[in-house]
Amino acid sequence: MKSKKRLGLYFSALLVILLVGIVLKNVFIKEATVNPMVEKEDGxxxxxxxxxxxxxxxxxxxxKEYNxxxxxxxxxxxxxxxxxxEAPDLRDFYNNKPENVELLAINATSHDSRENAIKFQESYNLSFPIFLDLDNTLQKAFEVLAYPTTFIFDSKGILKYTIKGQINQQELNNYIDQLY
Incomplete structure (x- = not known):
């Protein structure tokens, strides 16, 4: 009977330690993760x-590299x-873009793979920066529900346009022209 009680105490202590560890992990990860997009009071x-x-x-x-x-x-x-x-249009846009414009592609890696992203880059001869969203953090923050989705920010980092679905080189140029 004593050994069952002792075993129960050990199990309870282990459970408490595990729960405390999970809470601490979540607190530290939350602090280390920066939300990539914030909404200001003016909307x-x-x-x-x-x-x-x-x-x-x-x-x-x-x-910051693109600030x-x-x-x-x-x-x-x-x-x-x-x-x-849309990949050939993005490639052509990037190869002819104004100097003060940058195109960043973010692969839905949590629903895809790094290997497939590399093959995609190679097969379409893409030279613009491609990033991995390994844990779906960026997609959640940007509220991406479907692919492709494109966001256009002005030089101060303010979201100006959200395009859900495919976009072409001419449309990108038109959006950029509207920012000036």
């Missing part, structure tokens, strides 16, 4: 330039047919 949405990005080679950077530029952020997946159709 405008702004990029948070401290947001970490993971490149295809798994090295990291932050959005001061008009940013086009495109969410895509390699298996997405409209993403495949």
């Amino acid at each position: 405008t949405k702004h990029l948070v330039f401290d947001t970490k990005l993971t490149r295809l080679d798994e090295s990291t950077t932050t959005l 001061g530029k008009v940013l086009i952020v495109n969410f895509w997946a390699s298996w997405c047919e409209p993403c495949q159709e």
Whole structure:
């Protein structure tokens, strides 16, 4: 009887330690994770330039690298047919874009894979920066529900346009022209 009681106490203590560990992990991860987009009191949405990005080679950077530029952020997946159709337009836009504009592609890696993203980049000869969304954090923050989805931010990081679905080079140029 004593051994059952002792076993119950050990099990209870282990459970308490486990729960405390989970709570501490969640607190520290929450502090370390920066929400990439915040809504201001006036209703405008702004990029948070401290947001970490993971490149295809798994090295990291932050959005600070692109601060001061008009940013086009495109969410895509390699298996997405409209993403495949828009890839040549994105490539051509990037190769002819104004100097103060940057195109960032974010692969839905949690629904795709790094290997497929690399194959996609190679098969369409894409030279713009491609990042991995390994844990779906970016997609959740941007509220991406379908692929492709493109966001256009002005040079101050204020969201100006959200395009759900495929976009082409001419449409991108028109959106950029409207910012000036």
